[in-house]
Amino acid sequence: MRAHSELDKRFLEYRKSGKDEDLERVVEAGRSLIHHFARLYTGGFGEDAVQAGMEGLMKAVQRYEVGKGTAFATYAAHCVMGEIRHYVRKESSYYRPGSIKDLQFRVARLVDEVLKETGEPPGVSEIAKRLNVKEEGVVQAMRAGLVSLDDVEVDKIRAEKYETFKLPIEDRLVLEQAIKKLNDLQRRVVYLLFYKDLTQTQTAEKLGISQRKVSRVLHKSLQEMGKVFKI
The missing domain is CATH 1.10.1740 (Rna Polymerase Sigma Factor; Chain: A)
Known part of the structure; x- marks a missing residue:
């Protein structure tokens, strides 16, 4: 260089x-x-x-x-x-979705690795290619936290190509925004059912509510999340 x-x-x-x-x-x-x-x-x-x-x-x-x-x-x-x-x-004082924080962390780690390997910092194009994110997506993601998420062009934070059995970053962002709109009980139900893989009965026992209540909360949660996904 x-x-x-x-x-x-x-x-x-x-x-x-x-x-x-x-x-x-x-x-x-x-x-x-x-x-x-x-x-x-x-x-x-x-x-x-x-x-x-x-x-x-x-x-x-x-x-x-x-x-x-x-x-x-x-x-x-x-x-x-x-x-x-x-x-x-x-x-950094503004809210950052977890998937954006993860991307920022991976950018920092990659820069460290490339500097250690070559003695020179990687360009945005190399970072984007190695992390499977479009170049403009890297730029927009790195702004998050310094500016409001409303000022970040989130729709540009997209995967370059889809990977088998891996949810692309744009879908993870939408999912996080959808979950954020749920109330506390709805988030806990979704977390236990889909992230901890519990049954409705196990979730009910964990939360101290009835299985029927879990079912109603789940139904309402999916309706609310569907509005964000526009389905």
């Missing part, structure tokens, strides 16, 4: 000279790395993430030890990524 080799070169020049103008060249060479992670982890949301990434780059400059076996650009990538992730965790 040309940007990585340029960053390594500029850092070594600064390490030798200690001059401010050479530090400015390090910053300039690191901008693409900072913007890459800022776009990835925020879906392009805000300049504050860029500032956090800049702080990460400065920490890398101060802490990097030559001769440790890791290129400066790779070390800087970890520092930049770490500061931007910290910013995102601090600023």
Whole structure:
């Protein structure tokens, strides 16, 4: 990656000279790395993430030890990524469906793995391909938490191709939204019947209600969920 080799070169020049103008060249060479992670982890949301990434780059400059076996650009990538992730965790205050949180976690884990394997961060296209999610879906999912779910284009978070015996992410999102509309008793009934695989009788005993009540709650729950699925 040309940007990585340029960053390594500029850092070594600064390490030798200690001059401010050479530090400015390090910053300039690191901008693409900072913007890459800022776009990835925020879906392009805000300049504050860029500032956090800049702080990460400065920490890398101060802490990097030559001769440790890791290129400066790779070390800087970890520092930049770490500061931007910290910013995102601090600023995320909006509801995120479980399937989106899971996708965000898988993105972070994949980035760590690729950085460890190659020393360079993966692009959105590679992430999308390896996680079986459309590119725009990755971008939209990473915005969740920083903005309201109403401002996220959830319909773009879709699987690239369907996998046998695995519910695609778009269906999981709809299912989560449907379950969220149920009341507490309805959610508990659905959870025990479909997620814990209990019978209606076992569910009734677990909840301290009659089997007939479980049946009525289930029927009403499926009607409510059907409105979301439009069936």
